[in-house]
Amino acid sequence: MEDLLKVHNLKVNYPIKESFINLMKGKNNKYVHAVNDISFNIKKGEILSMVGESGSGKTTAGKAVLRLIEKNMIQGEILFNDRNILKANKDEIREYRRKAQMIFQDSYQSLNPKNTVYDIVAEPLKVNSMIKESTELNERVKAALVQSGLPATNYFLNRYPHELSGGQRQRVAIAGTIILEPDFIIADEPVSMLDVSIRADILRLMIEQRDKYNVSYIFITHDLSLAWVLSDRIAIMYLGKILEIGSGDEIIKNPCNPYSKALIDIMPKMGIKKKGKKLLIEGEIPSPIDLPKGCVFHMRCPYAKDICREEEPTLQEISPEHFAACHIL
Ligand code: SF4
Numbered sequence: 001m002e003d004l005l006k007v008h009n010l011k012v013n014y015p016i017k018e019s020f021i022n023l024m025k026g027k028n029n030k031y032v033h034a035v036n037d038i039s040f041n042i043k044k045g046e047i048l049s050m051v052g053e054s055g056s057g058k059t060t061a062g063k064a065v066l067r068l069i070e071k072n073m074i075q076g077e078i079l080f081n082d083r084n085i086l087k088a089n090k091d092e093i094r095e096y097r098r099k100a101q102m103i104f105q106d107s108y109q110s111l112n113p114k115n116t117v118y119d120i121v122a123e124p125l126k127v128n129s130m131i132k133e134s135t136e137l138n139e140r141v142k143a144a145l146v147q148s149g150l151p152a153t154n155y156f157l158n159r160y161p162h163e164l165s166g167g168q169r170q171r172v173a174i175a176g177t178i179i180l181e182p183d184f185i186i187a188d189e190p191v192s193m194l195d196v197s198i199r200a201d202i203l204r205l206m207i208e209q210r211d212k213y214n215v216s217y218i219f220i221t222h223d224l225s226l227a228w229v230l231s232d233r234i235a236i237m238y239l240g241k242i243l244e245i246g247s248g249d250e251i252i253k254n255p256c257n258p259y260s261k262a263l264i265d266i267m268p269k270m271g272i273k274k275k276g277k278k279l280l281i282e283g284e285i286p287s288p289i290d291l292p293k294g295c296v297f298h299m300r301c302p303y304a305k306d307i308c309r310e311e312e313p314t315l316q317e318i319s320p321e322h323f324a325a326c327h328i329l
Pocket of ligand 1: 257258295298299301304308313325327
């Protein structure tokens with residue numbers, strides 16, 4: 001499969017403004033190092049999950065890829081169909097945003113409460129001046145709703161977000177995304193606020209979009225078992241780094257980095273036979289303002305050695321397309 005997106009050495013640093021007094025004392029501005037030099041690719045029609053705790057940088061990485069973060073905070077290269085998005089002008093960014101869309105975790109926040117379902121789903125086409133004829137616009141809105149598993153009736157088109165269930169709101173958000181026929185969607189914890197019974201339907205809808213229209217996804221989640229069910233590949237993230245990346249089966253059945261092993265040990269087993277003791281990690285993810293020297297995981301890793309506190313491990317190929325970063329591989 002051909003690469004749709006190639007990301008090289010992506011870094012996102014948010015400046016923290018020091019108070020005037022601290023600046024007078026000679027204290028410089030500090031930065032939150034939210035994404036810390038990651039590289040990955042996504043093929044056409046592929047689903048890549050980014051998995052990690054809060055503070056792992058997965059959402060920031062997704063937003064940076066869509067250029068939803070100010071350009072001066074992003075470093076590296078983001079190639080979409082071989083064009084560098086970080087060097088794109090306004091028109092090129094507008095064009096990119098038609099092809100690359102985002103589904104947010106909280107559909108209640110992401111949908112304008114004053115707009116009807118019709119207005120919400122039609123808006124992306126109107127904003128992008130893609131359709132002038134109202135008949136065609138109506139047809140496209142109805143088709144997007146049906147594709148998203150919703151009724152295209154006048155009654156439903158005139159509902160407001162607060163009149164819908166959580167699952168219906170998320171489907172409306174998806175309809176407003178797919179109406180632009182994107183090549184690529186970033187779904188940021190799209191089912192984490194939904195009832196378990198509705199989650200499977202939304203995930204099935206995403207897979208259907210991929211299968212029918214060859215849409216590529218970055219699926220951002222803290223739930224490794226969901227990532228395994230849904231995705232082709234999984235990237236395990238910690239403190240702005242990718243510690244391991246590979247096919248879902250490789251990551252779950254043959255994890256190499258201790259952090260990946262610990263995440264797998266706490267997920268529901270779903271038929272995996274685990275040998276040996278469970279690996280439990282304690283403590284909290286460290287501050288992304290003062291990144292630890294060496295391996296970013298060394299402060300919580302039960303196997304940390306002297307070298308881990310000094311040298312950062314780089315991703316090594318374990319088997320075809322399976323890479324892990326760790327000094328004890
Ligand atoms: Fe643990 Fe060292 Fe491997 Fe980091 S490099 S995961 S600290 S063993």
